[in-house]
Amino acid sequence: AQKVTQAQTEISVVEKEDVTLDCVYETRDTTYYLFWYKQPPSGELVFLIRRNSFDEQNEISGRYSWNFQKSTSSFNFTITASQVVDSAVYFCALSEGGGNKLTFGTGTQLKVEL
């Protein structure tokens, strides 16, 4: 069975600080996909990234970066120089094999203050 753990329930930072959101996953499949989504107060999910299990390269997109480590079953997300607009709930999610069912973590509420 697949499982996603986001141990950080809530994180508060001051603007311009760097912040890392942790995600640990469990799966028995060798082929799987990992995702990060942002959910602002409006509720709509915003897709941030998808990574498949065969691609362990880290990725950087502007102020966002992701660190995928299969050895520790982690897929952590770092926001550099955080901004108030980054305040949202961030979900890590897992999809196994060829299926499309997503298992979401419990989410991390990020609050960025001035």
Place this chain on the structure above:
Amino acid sequence: GAVVSQHPSRVICKSGTSVKIECRSLDFQATTMFWYRQFPKQSLMLMATSNEGSKATYEQGVEKDKFLINHASLTLSTLTVTSAHPEDSSFYICSANPIRNRGTYNEQFFGPGTRLTVL
């Protein structure tokens, strides 16, 4: 890009009434749509998988007679909450998979959600 809409975005109803939520893929055809429920400050939980032209597959613990799903066309799936009660108040989100070639990843696109409040 692929757009998924939901209607209504917000609904308030009295206890005992039924509420229908529509999920539409606006610029693509979707053989599969998913329905999620999110209680306040909680994660998204998959309720059911809806395949066009066949019965929906419900997750364990989800009452299929209470949450009726109809996927009548390749662009529309509906979720009907029957005899709604206050404990059904939640944020309901749908997602849709476009028809893709075999071997390519089948992306999932999310709708904006419907906030249901049952008084």
